[in-house]
Amino acid sequence: MYKYDHYDRKIVNQRVDQYEDQLNRYFNKELTDEEFRPLRLQNGLYIQRHAPMLRVAIPYGLLSSNQLRTLADIADEFDRGYGHFSTRQNIQYNWPKLEDTPKILRKLADAEMHAIQTSGNCIRNITTDPYAGVTPDEIVDTRYIAEILRQWSTFHPEFALLPRKFKISISGSKYDRALVKTHDIGLELVKEQENLFVNVFVGGGLGRTPVIGQLLKENLPIEHLLSYCESIIRIYNLYGRRDNMYKARIKILVKALGVESFKKQVEDDWNDGKNSSNHLNDKEINRVKQFFTSPNYETVESIDLEGQFRDDHNFLHWIKRNTREHIKNGYRSVTISLKGKKQTAPGDIQASEMRVVADLADQYSFGEIRSTHEQNLVLADVKEKDLYDVYSVLCENNLGEANIGLITDIICCPGGDFCSLANAKSIPIAKNIDNLFDNYDFLFDIGTISLNISGCMNACGHHHVGNIGILGVDKDGSEWYQITLGGQQGVNASLGKVIGPSFSADEVPAVVKEILNVYVAQRDSEEELFIDCYNRIGLDPFKEAIYKN
Template identity: 50%
Template sequence: MYRYDHYDQSIVDARVDEFRDQVTRRLSGQLTEDQFKPIRLMNGLYLQLHAYMLRVAIPYGTLDSRQMRMLGSIARDHDRGYGHFTTRQNLQFNWIKLEETPDILAKLATVEMHAIQTSGNCIRNISSDQFAGAAADEVADPRPWAELIRQWSTFHPEFSYLPRKFKIAVIAADEDRAAMRLHDIGIQLVERDGLLGARIYVGGGMGRTPMIAPLIRDFVAADDLMSYLEAALRVYNRYGRRDNIYKARIKILVHEIGADAYRAQVEEEFAAVKQLGLDPPAAELARITAMFAAPPFDPAAPAEIDRTDPDFALWLDQNVRAHKAPGYSIVTISLKPVGGIPGDATADQIDLVADLAERHSFDELRVTHAQNLVLPHVRTSDLHAIWQQLADAGLAEPNLDLATDIIACPGLDYCSLANARSIPLAQKLSERLAPVQHNLGELKMKISGCINACGHHHAGHIGILGVDKKGTENYQLSFGGSGAEDVSLAKITGPGFDEDGVVDAVERATDTYRTLREPGERFLDTYRRVGMQPFKEAIYG
């Protein structure tokens, strides 16, 4: 994985010192909250309903055991003993004291971490496939390119004050495990005639106006990728709306002028940008790529595994995936225990996962956009021992991609923007559906507490949006979304429900699915085949 050079470290250290001074000035009254707000947001510090929240960047979801242990230490010493993993592969601390924030950032800096550009109208944390470097279906490891984009975008002088926040995802397989086309820019690395390059999608996103990013360029050579991204951002920065926050995202620009017109302007800009020499020298790309070299896998690692324990076998089938190296596996650690809070992990659990990564996964782990964790390089022969330790810590729920593997934002329990609570609803749904989830099969449920869609409800097979209905919490139910390679946006079923009502409605919908499904069909497949009407009849009578 990537290691800071002295430039990286000096940048992060300088930002900590600068922010320490700014916090001192705020606490002394030299800065008002209005003056301090843009400063703290540039450092990932939000003021939520009850306390400050600090969002820590985890670039492309990759970190090691020392970084993970630092997150656990901060959770223990500066929060309430836990952290919350998010849909941008980041981690949030929800109970932070302002006066302690500089010390927290200083601690993060000692393990090559920071909170820079986790907020504000800039290029946010670069996300990627959580199986990168381990999956057999990728044409290349996308993380060197994600790291290159991170370095290019950090403090980019032209793109530090964009019309609106900007999110980029990089994948390298046909299976989309990162919701790539629901980003402002989605990049899929591909090969053509033996040459590595990328497909570029621009103008996706969720929120108030969800859109799927159209294909803007079918192939750009890898050597030109950074120049092409520069051109794409320049066109947005030039023409993106700054007079209306609801129309400021690049998806609105692409939609209003059309993909063809946007493409033409990017191509014109690209021709000019290429002359500036912005693409990295081959030696620099080689330096970065070398840091993502495959671990020293044992070619003699045994692939056989004893499946006689039925509970272990169930976990294997649901949470373990094939690895590109024989004798190794990819383990997803569920942060969704039945009745638990999606994405939360205690300090002790964080420490345990750090220990497992260090001992069993070449000191590497990942955060997924579905709010789970991954050990990417595990000897198959170690799986049973890992499962036992996870089970003892409440981290062995065999529910990856099942009904209880719910994505949920913090909602009205924490967020000042939310209209409704997400966490209690996720807990009730989890408890209701747990007894039948393995019979239901793949069912991706996603909950957002407001229209900003941090819970990705537009991309849920079943999506739920919390709204304010005359001062009471109400929930809109949607079906048919997907963030995968079969990307689609969910459609609202009809009138909303109260909290208990939406739980009942989801149960009726899943019962209907079990009645209507054909062999091998997921909930999403059945919905697409039969349409909304049978489900509406079951839900509304």
């Protein structure tokens, strides 16, 4: 993974100095609340319901074991002994003290980490496929391009105060696990005779106006990636709405102008500055690329796990759900579920559990961990012969839940329990749905399905692209939940359709159950996934079954 040199270290340390000075000036009343707000947000610091919330960047979801231990130490020393992995592959702490934040940032800087641009109206953490570099369907490894984008977007002088937040995601596989079509800019890497090109999507996003991104530029040569993104964001910076924060994302501008007219403005600017100083060259691409070469894989034989562990159904369930194919024979990638019955909330993890995962990474997976936008963790390179040992340690530490891609692998925002934006709570909803499934057979019978919950229309829980989406809404001061069906991520990304009037919190589990009953009754075979069944039969059968009672 990427290692800091003295330049990176200096930049991150100077950022801590700068932030400390801003905080002191705020305490000395040299900066008003209004002035300090964008400054603290650019460092991931929110003022929440109970305490400040600090969001720490995990660039493109990649962590070393030592970094994860640092995150555990911070959780113990400055928080309540746990952290929460977000849908932007970052981690957040819900209980730090404002005056402690510079100390936390120093500790992070020592471990080559930071909280830069994890919030605020600027370019946020670049996200990508958590299985980059190890997935068999990969065309291009995205990690080094993501690192190049991280550096370019860090303190970009023009884009610190955009009309609204700006999210970039990058995918290099046949199956898009990075949600490129629901990002402000989505980048799809393609390769032609060893030359890299980028398909640039723009104006996608969830939030209160969900939009699927549109293709703006096809086959852009990689050397123009940064200058092209600059032109897109420059046009947005100048013309995006600033009078209404709910209409301020780039998707609104693209929609209002039409993609062709938007493209013309972007290209006029870009053609003029095509050979900007940020024109990438092979030297820089290769310099960053060498940090992401394959680890020293051993030559090992593949193992017949099904045969060997015939009697251990739980382990085989876990293998089926929580591990996936690897480019290297005899290896698999392990996804550690943070959605177990023992987790307080989806994505939450105790400091002690972080240390267990860090140790496992050291022992079995080249000391690296990845975080996923589904709020789980990944050990990307585990030998098949070690899987049982890894599984056993995970089970001993409440991390052995075998539910990846199943209905209890819920994506969920912190919701009304923590977030001051939320209309409704989301964690208890997730818990109540989770409690419906104490029987693994039913869970496995339903198979691959996604259920996403957001506590408000800002859609941090990605409810629009959940096969089942649940959105907390406020009606006359009480909490209600609107349900959508048919959302989907990936290359066929689509947005869910609202099923009808919303439900109270108590009703939600029964409604989910009913939806699943309809699916089980209507599917043409056990192989037909929920989403395929939905696409075949449509919304009506679900609607009828739910509202008849």
